Amino acid sequence: MNCGRRPHLGPRREFAFATAFLGAVMALPAMASDVSTIATTVCFACHGENGNSITPIFPKIAGQQRVYITKQLKEFASGKRANDIMVPIIQGLSDTDMAGLGAWFSEQKAAPGKVEDGELAMVGKRLFHEGNVSTGVPACEGCHQADGEGNERYPRLAGQHQAYSVSQLNNFKNGTRANDRGKVMRAVAERLSEDEMKAVAEYIAGL
Amino acid sequence: MNRYLLALLALCSSGLVLAATAEVQPHAPGIESADYIWNEMDSEKLLALRAKVNLGNGKVAFEVCQGCHRANALGREDGSYPRLAAQHDTVLIKQMSDIRAGRRDNPKMYPFVNEHVIEAQEIADIAGYLQSLPSPASNGKGPGADLETGKTIYEKRCVSCHEKNGSGSAEKLYPRVNGQHFAYLLRQNIDIRDGVRRNSNPKMVRVIRQYSDEELKAVADYMSRLPPPTVATAPAATKMQKAPAGAR
Numbered sequence: 001m002n003c004g005r006r007p008h009l010g011p012r013r014e015f016a017f018a019t020a021f022l023g024a025v026m027a028l029p030a031m032a033s034d035v036s037t038i039a040t041t042v043c044f045a046c047h048g049e050n051g052n053s054i055t056p057i058f059p060k061i062a063g064q065q066r067v068y069i070t071k072q073l074k075e076f077a078s079g080k081r082a083n084d085i086m087v088p089i090i091q092g093l094s095d096t097d098m099a100g101l102g103a104w105f106s107e108q109k110a111a112p113g114k115v116e117d118g119e120l121a122m123v124g125k126r127l128f129h130e131g132n133v134s135t136g137v138p139a140c141e142g143c144h145q146a147d148g149e150g151n152e153r154y155p156r157l158a159g160q161h162q163a164y165s166v167s168q169l170n171n172f173k174n175g176t177r178a179n180d181r182g183k184v185m186r187a188v189a190e191r192l193s194e195d196e197m198k199a200v201a202e203y204i205a206g207l
Numbered sequence: 208m209n210r211y212l213l214a215l216l217a218l219c220s221s222g223l224v225l226a227a228t229a230e231v232q233p234h235a236p237g238i239e240s241a242d243y244i245w246n247e248m249d250s251e252k253l254l255a256l257r258a259k260v261n262l263g264n265g266k267v268a269f270e271v272c273q274g275c276h277r278a279n280a281l282g283r284e285d286g287s288y289p290r291l292a293a294q295h296d297t298v299l300i301k302q303m304s305d306i307r308a309g310r311r312d313n314p315k316m317y318p319f320v321n322e323h324v325i326e327a328q329e330i331a332d333i334a335g336y337l338q339s340l341p342s343p344a345s346n347g348k349g350p351g352a353d354l355e356t357g358k359t360i361y362e363k364r365c366v367s368c369h370e371k372n373g374s375g376s377a378e379k380l381y382p383r384v385n386g387q388h389f390a391y392l393l394r395q396n397i398d399i400r401d402g403v404r405r406n407s408n409p410k411m412v413r414v415i416r417q418y419s420d421e422e423l424k425a426v427a428d429y430m431s432r433l434p435p436p437t438v439a440t441a442p443a444a445t446k447m448q449k450a451p452a453g454a455r
Contacts, residue, residue, distance in 0.1 A: 131274055133287045136315040138274025153270065175228065182325075184271060187229030187318030 124203030237405025265336025286390025349428025357429030386435030
């Protein structure tokens with residue numbers, strides 16, 4: 001057997017390689033084959049049962065668009081979407097896991113949100129469906145659809161926690177969230193007032 | 208040393224601020240510049256004019272526009288956003304390209320139509336999709352106070368390009384004006400007359416220059432009442448194998 005010029009690894013390093021390889025082989029299929037285990041043991045802690053978070057600052061992801069979830073996971077991992085909480089948690093997820101989690105959560109039944117201020121929601125309703133002509137805010141329904149369900153290109157908003165929606169709009173506005181395609185959401189959020197954000201988030205909660 | 212450091216810091220932080228905000232429209236020379244050529248071709252416009260169009264992709268790509276231009280591209284009756292349905296694909300391609308290049312100023316629209324949002328192929332797809340949409344006679348009309356003046360001016364000065372029925376010309380890139388909202392037509396009339404719409408055709412500027420606001424209002428009113436087409440016209444852009452001639 002001729003190994004050419006390759007240096008001999010030595011028994012200890014060969015052993016290390018072998019165990020690492022074995023570990024990977026053993027761990028990967030287990031994770032990839034059962035994203036529901038990851039979802040119900042890891043994601044569960046913040047995103048709640050089946051992705052229906054009950055904590056307003058953590059988003060509901062049940063029924064979210066598959067493509068969107070997978071994109072966010074990839075971008076947390078790559079740093080394109082900055083998030084101190086998510087980054088350490090999702091380390092070790094493979095692309096397959098991320099795709100699997102996207103599919104799994106998208107198939108979960110979304111629990112409805114709750115409007116807390118009906119009057120405010122009515123203000124938000126107008127913004128959601130009509131936009132604000134004077135400031136150039138497009139209607140949300142243009143992309144996110146009239147029922148807030150989104151589609152392959154745009155995330156689902158319906159039933160989301162008010163606090164989370166407002167936090168994301170603010171993050172787009174101040175640029176701390178910068179993983180929107182072509183800066184479109186940053187352009188929209190830049191034109192929104194704080195009051196408009198709260199109103200539209202209130203309406204979205206009831207969709 | 209400290210001053211350099213401060214300047215560097217300022218530069219860095221301004222860069223960060225810029226990164227956080229929307230895309231800003233560039234500024235390209237237009238009608239105000241001496242060597243302006245109307246409808247001068249650039250590679251992007253040519254690419255879009257010659258592209259093989261996919262209407263399904265156009266519908267999807269148009270979603271980012273419909274928050275303002277509304278579903279089915281009917282625009283708003285108050286003219287804040289124009290109707291795009293049934294407009295010639297060639298005209299739509301020209302306008303999108305001009306806004307992308309900064310030849311037509313529209314800082315409000317730019318963040319949604321720039322190259323990071325809409326690919327060159329999608330310009331063609333969107334234009335084809337929009338042209339295929341029906342344009343019902345529900346567009347915003349003017350007050351109807353002086354339609355005689357409007358008709359007289361229109362038939363004397365506008366029909367040679369925009370046609371008697373307001374259908375314009377896809378091949379010559381003259382926009383369809385029938386079915387368009389009165390308030391939008393009026394705003395464009397005034398902006399073209401006053402040089403604000405910088406990608407205007409100089410031939411039109413020469414014609415429109417002599418008219419008062421009141422006269423332009425009458426013409427816009429008359430145009431808004433021209434009946435829109437009942438059947439969609441065939442796409443013209445894909446048939447354009449060579450560049451349409453720019454106006455002299």
